[in-house]
Amino acid sequence: MSGGVEWALHCCVVLTSVEEPASAARLAQLHDVSPSYLAKQLQALSRAGLVRSIQGKSGGYVLTRSPALITVLDVVEAVDGPGPAFVCTEIRQRGPMATPPQSCTAPCAISRAMAVAEAAWRDALRSVSVADLARDVGSDYGPGALAGMGKWLSAGEAPLDLRRLDRGPVQAEHKLITTAEEEE
Amino acid sequence: MSGGVEWALHCCVVLTSVEEPASAARLAQLHDVSPSYLAKQLQALSRAGLVRSIQGKSGGYVLTRSPALITVLDVVEAVDGPGPAFVCTEIRQRGPMATPPQSCTAPCAISRAMAVAEAAWRDALRSVSVADLARDVGSDYGPGALAGMGKWLSAGEAPLDLRRLDRGPVQAEHKLITTAEEEE
């Protein structure tokens, strides 16, 4: 599974608590991840119609609909692709003992078992919405945690330049806690 | 998901209908797949303890236990690795708004949702055994189909050399049905 899924999900959760657009660069430095690559994931979300991109000086990304209507499966499919993880190669139709094609109208037993398992996986992901995730974050770390992130995102005091940010002190030496005034 | 899982599952199913060891080379040419690479998958099954390897002149692979006690999940984990597909990077502990470590004893909401989904996936795969697959094959293509493959495997008339087989006419031009007498 693609690792960018995690980033995209975190972004969707924090986008829950902002009304103004949040830029990719700011989201990247909030999570301390590669800005250029996070931009790629956000583009995928935009292509899937989950977020709306706003260009211009104070542009960024906004959710297109209520967080309750965006499932985790939507995000996963947007980033990792909608196709199933297991693809049947139809090797039953190959080799000396090949099954004749007229007997292969239905998928084989192996393919069926895999499909059932993936369906269960998708159902589980579909039953959780971004709103659910946001609520869990609130009950885990307190109601102010998520709001604080939204406020930090909206506090666009220092404009960000993506080109400079890429080689910045991001993830310099695994320091987990950094002061917010370092850019002043 | 690794494509070799499909090969390994097919091999386990056909191993259901043989008592004598089946060599990797013969299994490969039965399914018309790369012999060298199939050998790798069978080694993984051997390492996981699902099949037993027998060396020597008439050696090969045999299932270690009853097919009813080998689940599809066992095979998938043996080939693709037992680790979960989604790994949490703990990005909640990074960036300016990092969550303090003492608040991160339990996994985050995103990680939990993913874990639940993967558990459902694994449960579905665990509920299907190789014996179930073999039975389904019987009811799909008739009881003789699987027995025929077992018989073909045991009919070791012409010894096989893996080195020659790799550049052989395997998958030469997508011909699906080949005669069994071509090697005579």
Add this chain to the structure above:
DNA sequence: ACTTACTCGGACATTTGTTATCCGAGATAA
């Protein structure tokens, strides 16, 4: 209305994992 600066979007390298291959160690049958 123009300029400017900031935004997204897609095209371009690099790294990791999968796919495929080869040759050596070991054991069995003759």
Add this chain to the structure above:
DNA sequence: TTATCTCGGATAACAAATGTCCGAGTAAGT
């Protein structure tokens, strides 16, 4: 005893994911 067939791990070729860069476009400020 010998020779041959077997598995097993170490070794390349390929693909996909990861990470990076610059150009097109738009909103704000002058």
